[in-house]
Amino acid sequence: MYESLLNAIEHYDKIVIHRHRQPDLDALGSQLGLRGLIHGNFSGKQVRLVGDENDYAYIGSMDTVDDAFYEGALAIILDVSQHARISDDRYHLAEERVVVDHHLNTSDLDAKVLSFPEHIAVCQILTDMAMRHDLCVDAETATYLFAGLVTDSGRFRYPQVNALTFRSAAFLVERGARHQWLYKKLYTESLAVKKLKGHVVNHFQTTPHGVAFMKNDRTVMDTYEVSFFTVSRGMVNQMAGIKGIPVWVNLTEDHEGVIHCEIRSEAIPVVEVAKRYGGGGHGLACGCTFASWQETDQLLADLDRLVAEESEAL
Template identity: 50%
Template structure:
């Protein structure tokens, strides 16, 4: 599959790279790292990165392009497979769409698909691709890809972190990147963010099977002046690393009266619960969307039942 992707990159003169909404370090890092690698190895090609921006924009600048650029272009979508999560739906205008992802979802938009969940980060796939295909990687690309790997692996801590992860990290560090600069960017918090963490630590609840959870109505984001995304995905792991807590869940209402659900588990796969409610993701880190905070109890009941079954 690496060969096929390289051939497609070589075939097209215009390449536009997409990724998911609310980009995390991996989505951003993969996108910017791939853009740098293609530009470095194929200087005559026009390469663009598009999508919404947030605090991870230190990794690289997005491009603002006209619809006409998509004519006869190759689109590469990274770190996401399914249409409703892709930032900027103009990928539909492209001549050919490649999806490169490591989530457990089949793509509904790909002409060519590479999905390898053995990689802890999509950025790890891109680095592996570059190494295997003998493509040059410069410091700029290495900085972006290292950011992706460091963030999606929870700083080299999550279970899918492998020997390969460290080999690739070593390769990227060898390109002269400043790890301290990257970590300072990743760890610096705003005053509100720090206070919000304290709020979570002080207020989470437990079900009878000790699923830790928070239900957040709109007052939480308003009080701390942060986005729904920060309250939701940004805060779920404030309930991690708790004694006797195997699973934790974060339910966050938004202005459209939808509830974003973030589910995490220490060791038991929970992705089937996310899928039951129309969501998906990784075995131990996944999510879904509900129509009201009351429905949260259905999810919590399913998680309690799961723990009852696995602990029998």
Template identity: 35%
Template structure:
């Protein structure tokens, strides 16, 4: 499969790279990193990145505007996207050829050609391994993108998906001459409104008897602190260290839905996420519910999962 993907990339004149909606550092880092590497390796090819940019991650790069007609003769590479419904830009599936490269559980094999490796910490790490195998040089501009993706999906190398291979790849990227000071400053600088909201989150954590922590942020609360849903979503790990907590959820009310970010220290929570229009990793998932009255249903299911887990 890896050799087939390499051949498809080398045969294509136009490559359009997609990833999931509401991008995180790994989605953007893998997207920009692959683009910059391919542009470096094949200067004559047209390599484009598309999708909506997350305001907090705009420092990572600028996305392209692509006419739908271009897809008819293009190779589309979809990164870090487990489910077809989450692709940012549904026109991606109209490409002449479509490839999926991902590290999430492959529960929706939507692409004709796929490379999925759930042992990787991130799609960024997976791509670095792949590019190394192909003998492609990763320029400094791409290395910092891949590093950002790995840092984001490993929680600065804290999460259990971090392996020896992850550190080896990180070392390779640092050796490429990246400016990690610049990266961390941009990734973790916080607006005053977000800091105030973090204080609210820490004061309003609820913890069930089974060890499920959760915080609900309504639209009114977000308006009170002048914070966006995007800013608020970054606070999901702000109370991760709470003693006695096995898993936790952050509920974010928008105009049309309630987004749920779920994390775990042990209980497998992606099956719960799937029950609520979501999915993801066993320890980090997302879901969507229609209204705040459904919060209790999510917590009950997380309670059931947490009850069967012992540290």
């Protein structure tokens, strides 16, 4: 199942690893972790990492890559299968492209697509590959992969968590994954972020059937001196785990006026609604974007109706 990826790596001397924009720790962890796996198990490979950086840059940094490097190179694209979401679109300059993803979206890329929607994280896919193929995994690589495994699984809490998730975690800890270091990073926050959480908790609203939603205009980033990512992805789960709130939505306007919508659900699949608005993602965690605030009300109405229908069906 992983042979085509391993064969492609074997075949090329130059490899550039891409992943999605606004990377989370699964995107970065799989990118850094795959580089570690390549260096630890193949000789003579030049591996480069590209993409935008954000608050998670503490895990590892990106490389500066010339266009010329892509000539005769393999591009590996992780945690994303669609052109619009890939950071650094020069992947098309490569001789060949391989995608490794666990999202449900269909790919629009000219690439070999390895899709593993049953896996909770791309880091779990790579760990599974390492276990099955007996690959060498050093402590640094194990830490990268552990980071994506922990975060994309919601700290081992999401429904898709299974025995393989825990087996992967055990395997990585056995190889020296620095889990305490990671948890300290994940659970220490700035005063500004703490205050922003209070703001979200105090100001989110709900639709008639219990869809919680927060509308963050672009002033929020300046008021709390935080990044777009901190407001958008970082705050969505402040509305999680509340009795009577099965679905919650965080709407955040970026500096260009585009409104990014993060949708989360306890159990009711919501990804079809996101797809209706040109978005996508996982069944219970997905997103889409809007050009104006008026359009977002349509999405909220759709989600409210979905929740009403689902609770009637029970």
